Amino acid sequence: MAVEVPTPTGPARPDLKILETRIYRGPNVWSYQQAIHLVVDLGSLEEYPTVSLPGFTDQLVELVPGLDRHTCSRGRRGGFIERLHEGTWLGHVAEHVALQLQTLAGHDSRRGKTRAVKGEPGRYNVVYSYTDETVGVAAGKLAVRLINHLVDAEDGFDFEAELNAFLRQAERVAFGPSTSAILEEAASRDIPYIRLNSASLVQLGQGVHAQRIRATMTSKTGALAVDIASDKDLTTKLLGSAGLPVPKQEAVRTVRGALEAARRIGFPVVVKPLDGNHGRGVCLDLTSDEEVEKAFDIARAQSRRGTIIVESFVTGRDYRCLIVGGKMQAIAERVPAHVVGDGTHTVGELVEITNADPRRGVGHEKVLTKIKVDANALAVLAGQGHTLESVPADGEMVKLALTGNMSTGGISIDRTYDAHPDNVEIAEEAARIVGLDVAGIDFICPDITYPVRETGGAICEVNAAPGFRMHTHPTVGEPQFIAKPVVDLLFPPGTQSRVPIVAVTGTNGKTTTSRMIAHIFKGLGRKVGMTSTDGVVIDERLVIKADASGPRSARMVLQNPRVDFAVMEVARGGILREGLGYDRNDIAVVTNIAPDHLGMKGIDTLRQLADVKAVIVEAVPRDGFAVLNADDPHVRNMRRRCSGGIVWFSMAEPGSEVREFVDDYCRRGGRAVVLDPSERGEMIVIKHGRRSMQLAWTHLLPATFGGAARFNIANALAAAGAAFAGGAPLHDIRQGLRTFATTYYLSPGRLNLVQVGNADVFVDYCHNAAGMKELGVFVDRYAEQKQGQSDLGRTSRIGMIGAAGDRRDDDIRELGEVAAHHFDVVVVREDARLRGRRPGESAQLVAEGARKAMADGARCRQVEIVLDELEATRHVLARTNPGDVVVMCVDNHARVVAELEERTNSAQAGARLGTPGAGTSDPDLDPSTLTETAEAEGDEAEGEALATVPSEAQPAALDDTAV
Structure with a gap:
């Protein structure tokens, strides 16, 4: 259905502006997943939907290919293009363009929504998913610039140049192919990860279960093994002493030493840096003193320590064997960068044709790397009697590199199932001798299908942190899913990767409730990490004093290697600013919803405040629980947002409407924590189905001051419900509540x-x-x-x-x-x-x-x-x-x-x-x-903001846009 086109009051001007940018790093008020939130102002463009801008849609589709695949709210391919022709506002267009720009950068971003800011005409909340936050924010900014440019051309704006700069930025911050393969495998197993730096250092798992990887080096990779693999001379000696086939080799530091070593070994020889990688500085098939002298200078330029290796040149094909956990997982034949003549084009033209392959990119951007024509490539050409202007014969293979590294433009052929068992055994033994959990063994031999001890050949290198790209994306053959054994090595089947997370929110009582829960599980021997408005506590030690009820502190707890149980106090400010600091919580506790912080950040009503607090309830998985206050109608309504089970807690008297509601829920197999009054006082009772289990008299709990502190009775009910849902035995829950007192050392600042x-x-x-x-x-x-x-x-x-x-x-x-x-x-x-x-x-x-x-x-x-x-x-x-x-x-x-x-x-x-x-x-x-001390990040750290949460209760999924 076409929109009604307003009557413009003047010419369209490029008034679209970004007023605020938020990065949600976990579940938030708009989405179950991480998302970018832009608050945009259309200005005069509020009067100009796309149908009123001549030529806008055609130019946009031409400049940003792929928009025709967006289904939008129509649920079918091309749905967004239909919306453009019918008329939609430019904030919605910015959402789709930002998503498609990320897709062009290789990021799988498909979900988004755009909603008007309530009470502020012309302003919109534009929310869309992202993979990398830097790329996501840059995509939003470029989308806004492009839209303004299409409305009224900006002098000096070259979209193609801006897009290329954006793609280069995305390539710089992206994970490499090896890291990406491991993370994809981890995600398929529901193993969470946290990026620890701007490069490839990543934590898999949480707390005490965490493991780290950097590219293909893991927490189990020994530093000594890496040092051995980096010393090619030592590696060769160790392998040779174990009876494995290796080339003759000597380490030298001078040209004269290289010449003498080459003569002793016998030509042809190989010259390479002792501590090189990616084939840099490696010169092969040297047959004279002059070639050795030139090769020495090339190798020394790539050496960090100045030591050069001279070894015998082993003829044959180049094979890379990947060993993980002592077992061979994949073998790839590496073919050096080359072109194949057709009798018509020159070598230079053939290189351009080869590099035009969409699978080739810069560095590790794509599955293949573009061939680079440099001095080394020209020297290789000259050795074959060619120049860039030569026209090779039809079918002639012309090499542009001597080594088969993918990073220099080589290709790979999968040979995993072709290798002879003897060769597999040799490769596995080499990895064990060096001590690497993940190793790349470089074989040079005539044919991997025959034993190298019979056909001749040798192990020329053992590599730490071997690249996976040649195995996961071979140019020829079947891809090998080699990330699986790496993740198996770190997280054997059946082992845990997550620590239980209890999230506690509400207007009042959340800090004391969090401390009660932490105290109960501390009594069970757990190493509890807790965030609260007073700071971050790790195993009862206050490590940072601040308002730490936000997502950054939550991630800090989950990164601590001692933590095996996490209790997170979650404030509304952190949810609105960054979302949750994790993807889900096993137990969500909501104490109450009361008027506080109203009139701030677009939160004007209790219903809106409840929508914000309900984020932790929406983050409960199917096997988790939400512990909810049945006495509070706003909290009671959150039950509809929970995918898991419900544990009610209530102070209502038996026979009251609320108590009847709770008792009826328990009769149907549910769980609850309630008060049963008697002449001796009030008893806390845990109900599960038709069972009732007495827990403790309220007046005997120190935190209640003889039952006078009714709010701490409610907090104790909530804590007992969370502990029961978390599997704590009844005796330990009782003991935890009986020993928790509101002293300054257990509960500072709380009664x-x-x-x-x-x-x-x-x-x-x-x-x-x-x-x-x-x-x-x-x-x-x-x-x-x-x-x-x-x-x-x-x-x-x-x-x-x-x-x-x-x-x-x-x-x-x-x-x-x-x-x-x-x-x-x-x-x-x-x-x-x-x-x-x-x-x-x-x-x-x-x-x-x-x-x-x-x-x-x-x-x-x-x-x-x-x-x-x-x-x-x-x-x-x-x-x-x-x-x-x-x-x-x-x-x-x-x-x-x-x-x-x-x-x-x-x-x-x-x-x-x-x-x-x-x-x-x-x-x-x-x-x-x-x-x-540390900078506050919870509600106390909030400033004024322009963005608002949805004015009505909205499903949290980004469900309007599907790519």
Whole structure:
């Protein structure tokens, strides 16, 4: 159906611009896979769909071949061309062009979608898949330039030159053919990989199961074996001493030494660098002193250490035997770069015709390499009596190189099933003697089908990190799938490559829940790697202090070789910025969805916030679980997005609507963690089908403070559900919850109790209204408990609170209103980072909310503002009396706890000396200074952004574009 063409108000101008670029490196709000996200502004082109731009479609299809294969939303070949002729907007065109440019670069990128930015006419979210992020971003930029050029020609813009530059850039950053073959095999086995540098160093697997490769060298390749293989003289001696056929050989460092060695060995000889590779500097079939002298200079130019090898020239064909794990896997006959005469064309013309083969490219860009005509090639031609202007006879083979390396333009013929068993045994023995797990054995012999000991021949080289291209893409013969035995070597069948990943998200409680889960599995003997808003923890060691709830920290954990279990706290900021830092999580835990961070990055409603948090639920595989809060309707709705099983947790009372929903689910074989009240208290019960398993009394869990901290009961339910889904035994779950306390060392900044002068001071991170409601309920219940246990008079409640400056005004005021209902005195402070606010502005908004609640009859009787957090802490302590309950909602918990401990220690020292304790804070005691710091990457690191998430719940697959 054609679009309705708007009436333009002026001439079309090249106004298409990229306003923002995001790179999603894992599942995200738009896609299950990694994707590039461009926010583009069409400007005046919003009035110009493609049907209103004469000649645009024809020029585009001519310049970017392959667009006719795009199915688009039509689901059939040519669907996108139909859309172009009917009329579609240029943001959608940019998506398809970016995909096709990546395809031209050899990257398999097929999925994309384009959606309007809600409430901003002319702006679009353009999302498309990528293989390499550098190439993907460059493709988007070039697509935008091309579209603008077709709208109004840009002076000096040469698309062909720009495309060639783009293709060269793609070739530079691409994996080589050997690495690509291994990664494709790994991906087919669901083995994840992480690129560790801009070259070919790659990690396969995760955590304790990780292995590394660099091209075809692996974690199991011995450095000593590589050194031996690099020393051709030593290699020959070792092989010769084992009785294997090798040429006569001597190592020299001078021309005179080379001449003398050649005479002793006997002409013809070969001269080559001791430490060369890819056939560089190798000169063959030298029959005179003059040729040896010239060859010495050529070989020395390619030698790093200056040592040159002179060896006897073994005649025959050049064969490469690939040995993996001590077994022969493939054999290729290598034919040097050459052309075949036709009696008409010159050698130079034949080279051009040969290089025009679409299978040939520059370097390792394609399966064959273009023949390069250089001084060496001219010398080889001269040796055959030819020049570039010669016209060879029909059928005459004219060599342009003496070695059969693919990198110099040679071709390969598969001979895997032709080799004689004796020759296979010799090649395998050579690899074992050198000690290489992956080795390339170079045989020179008349025919590989006959034993070399009878026909003559020798092993001329043993190569570490042999190339796979000649075997995976032979010019003649069947390709050999040699990546399989390499991956088998690293990950034998039945071994694991992944560590279990538990992802935890939600508005409140995710940090404590993550710590509870990590604590339970630590008790099982697991080496747990955890990310949270406080930093990266590896096996209970804080290795980086930062807001580490984003994807970069997740990848850091998965790269650590000690980690065999991962717990990831996932913040909305990291999801919106980069997606998840991994491809899937085995267990997803969602604690709750409450108003926080609304009005930021296009997230204006709870439904949109739930769509972002649901990414971890969508990343659960079929054999995984989502642990969801049945009491929260937004979380409950996420069950439809989970491919795996569901474990519900609920604090609802038996007989309630939510509890009936959970019980009905369990009767059908499902799992849940619930509370069963009794006269003795509340029991945490794990239900699986019709079985009910009692876990622990809530009031006996240290983190609940006798059951007063209801939010920590909910966190314990979520943690128990995750541990049960992860296969933890019931006894270990119970023991983990019973030994987890909210001390500063187990759970810093989360309801830490410090006794200061007989007053109970709690330090917490609460910073939003929803969290303050839960914290207020705890204060009410705890104060009642304390009042009943104390002979002191009325217990006063003092709260120190503060709001992040990037929240909405109403949200900040609501924080003050809620606090006023639970505290007698409210002291308002501010964060060190004001996040765009003026000093004192956010504090005034909090105070306004508190005073409004006071006017409506709230509990609070006094509101004070002390902006600096440390000064506010000292102010609160100064007005605290014995028996009071104090809650400090802090930003920098390390400094505040250090101040509290200093006050406590001073008071104790004063008591011992019989003098009043009047301690002051020493900044040198700040625990935060003892830990490595890093740039924050979670919600605290967010800035303003233009991109938005889908306004409605969208399927996460990039389903609009199919190539």
